[in-house]
Amino acid sequence: MMENLKKALTSIPELELRYDHGLKEYTTFKIGGKADIFAIPRSKNALVKLLQLLQDYRLPVFILGKGSNIIVGDKGYRGIVIYTGELKNVNIEGNIITAEAGITLAALANKALAAGLSGLEFASGIPGSLGGALYMNAGAYGSEMKDIVKGASLLDYFGNEYIYSKEELKLSYRHSILQEKPLIVLSVTMELKEGDKEEIKAKMLELNRRRKEKQPLEWPSAGSTFKRPEGHYVGPMIEELGLKGYRIGDAQISEKHAGFIINRGNATAADVIKLIKLVQDKVYEEKGIKLEPEPLFIGEF
Numbered sequence: 363m364m365e366n367l368k369k370a371l372t373s374i375p376e377l378e379l380r381y382d383h384g385l386k387e388y389t390t391f392k393i394g395g396k397a398d399i400f401a402i403p404r405s406k407n408a409l410v411k412l413l414q415l416l417q418d419y420r421l422p423v424f425i426l427g428k429g430s431n432i433i434v435g436d437k438g439y440r441g442i443v444i445y446t447g448e449l450k451n452v453n454i455e456g457n458i459i460t461a462e463a464g465i466t467l468a469a470l471a472n473k474a475l476a477a478g479l480s481g482l483e484f485a486s487g488i489p490g491s492l493g494g495a496l497y498m499n500a501g502a503y504g505s506e507m508k509d510i511v512k513g514a515s516l517l518d519y520f521g522n523e524y525i526y527s528k529e530e531l532k533l534s535y536r537h538s539i540l541q542e543k544p545l546i547v548l549s550v551t552m553e554l555k556e557g558d559k560e561e562i563k564a565k566m567l568e569l570n571r572r573r574k575e576k577q578p579l580e581w582p583s584a585g586s587t588f589k590r591p592e593g594h595y596v597g598p599m600i601e602e603l604g605l606k607g608y609r610i611g612d613a614q615i616s617e618k619h620a621g622f623i624i625n626r627g628n629a630t631a632a633d634v635i636k637l638i639k640l641v642q643d644k645v646y647e648e649k650g651i652k653l654e655p656e657p658l659f660i661g662e663f
């Protein structure tokens with residue numbers, strides 16, 4: 363099967379392929395094993411063709427953005443990982459931006475700045491792609507994707523395209539329809555507000571300064587380890603339990619922000635999972651609160 367599939371895959375134009383490809387470098391945590399197949403579509407057409415072709419094969423498929431909200435298992439991924447990073451066209455008309463899913467939020471925020479459009483400042487320091495940001499309804503500093511999204515163009519795993527309205531996307535705290543239904547983000551349309559370039563830039567710089575001051579950006583991580591339970595802040599809670607700086611292997615609860623687990627160099631997914639479990643157990647024991655991890659676990663552990 364693999365040989366037939368490999369042959370068929372090479373017939374798709376604008377599709378780059380790698381086999382037995384390490385995923386570590388495609389995650390901000392710098393953790394994880396190899397993917398059997400790693401595919402990089404360079405156009406919408408290549409992605410659609412790829413999905414259509416995969417119908418003939420029973421192969422798990424994972425859509426990868428910037429890998430900033432995932433923990434990849436040490437044994438890697440048995441199946442095909444489709445990396446969206448080369449799908450990054452942007453179109454701006456008036457105050458409406460439509461961008462492909464693979465663009466980074468930083469690049470997108472800079473495009474909005476150049477066009478004098480305000481609304482994406484909050485996202486400029488989030489190290490994800492637009493597709494991942496829609497999937498997670500990413501947010502920061504009191505704003506979230508939900509505030510600016512008008513709709514999105516989505517693909518199902520057969521390669522059919524659908525236009526979803528904002529309401530249909532069901533955006534809520536770190537949630538979207540994409541977590542309920544097997545759909546892939548192709549592009550997102552956002553409505554921004556005309557603004558003053560200097561003010562937009564100043565806001566981006568200020569938010570990123572705050573981020574740098576508070577978050578351990580000097581170490582690899584997957585961002586906040588846990589979702590925020592209603593009425594509580596995770597960082598201070600973990601700190602109160604004396605776990606700040608606690609380390610299992612090279613996975614450590616950040617000394618700068620206890621809500622983050624960082625990779626001190628050679629942490630494995632197994633180390634991180636042990637540390638997550640330890641925090642969950644201790645928080646539940648002491649506070650009766652069930653912490654839920656924010657990053658998603660991908661592949662074999």
Ligand SMILES: Cc1cc2nc3c(=O)[nH]c(=O)nc-3n(C[C@H](O)[C@H](O)[C@H](O)COP(=O)(O)OP(=O)(O)OC[C@H]3O[C@@H](n4cnc5c(N)ncnc54)[C@H](O)[C@@H]3O)c2cc1C
Pocket residue numbers: 390424425426427428429430431432446463464487488489490491492493494495496497498499500501502540545546547548577579583584585586658
């Ligand atoms: C240092 C740091 C700071 C962070 N700060 C914040 C923050 O302030 N606010 C916040 O909300 N998050 C934050 N995050 C988490 C993360 O950046 C966001 O969740 C981001 O939106 C994830 O995007 P991604 O492209 O990296 O997604 P990935 O990690 O690649 O994937 C996450 C999920 O999205 C899915 N996905 C990705 N692209 C698509 C697509 N095109 N179609 C369908 N599904 C797709 C994947 O399949 C996966 O299930 C932070 C992370 C780090 C490392």
